[in-house]
Amino acid sequence: MLKSRRASLKSFFEEYSLKALLFTDLRNIRYLCGFSGSEGALLVSQDQAWFLCDSRYTAQAAEEVHGAEIRECAAIRIDTVAALAHEYGLERIGFEAAHTTVSAFRRLSEKLSGCELVEIGSKLDEIRICKDHDEIEQLSAVATLASQALTSILADIKPGVREVDIAVALEFEMRRRGADGRAFDFIVASGERGAMPHGRASSKVIRSGELVTIDFGALKDGYHSDETVTVACGKPEIRALEIHSIVKSAHDLAMEAVRPGISCRDLDEVARSYIRNKGYGEYFGHGLGHGVGLEIHEMPTLSPRSTAVLEEGMVITVEPGIYIPGFGGVRIEDTVAVTGDGCRVLTSADKQLLIL
């Protein structure tokens, strides 16, 4: 499996005439060699690979790392990279410009003075854009866990409860069910706060008749889930019902349109044009969705400016919303895996308007 992931690097060696690639982004390192710790580097040449870490991680690396020789670095990791470059004649090394700070780059240039450093932008992250079978199973498992956790705490959503209480109960339930943690700070936005697409759970008390938008996800073995439901706490206003039904239809239409070959821009437009035709176009300000994997937000991006085209194996969210300042908002989000002829929905909490 890691072998086929490494094979995707071949095009970079050719395109940039490289002798090696240096990875410092932990998601890419995990993807390419299995290491799940919080510090390390991976140097990959055409036929060899070295995983570099300090003594805190040597035992963990010995357990987790596959297909790379483990080099414990006593002091400065870059010194070890420089020594390897010298030993193996790696005079042209590509690096992840998108994940390298200016000061790290300066240090690297200093230590690797005999070597040409080639800046590769976020293109290196594209190696993770299509998920393999194992990844889709992991993403499916974490999504199921999170959806079930949400379903099990729905009864806690009632007038008088604070948004933060919902967030805490949900995270507890996820951990109890085996999650390593939450995928991000949950959004629990009730009433007027629902107009903020990223309204983090606050100490606001939920009142009867309010809509509550809950955007949540779990993290397990490095993989994230992402899902949003908007529920009503008691009988909602007519306008809230109307908005929910428009967002739900836009969501359903976009879900039906997911298939290999459709451009991310066209998919975004499926939901956007529906919302626009209903008169709420100006209240849907963000893109339709994003990729999900070892990062909560990764490629591709689904928006009017997106240039990507969906391919089998991509795992994306579909999350239209309407946000009206002074009134509130609705978002409905599912995560799906693109299949040969459509998609497999990984998240499973009920998307009908639940009136609790």
Ligand code: ZN
């Ligand atoms: Zn979300």
Ligand code: ZN
């Ligand atoms: Zn999302």
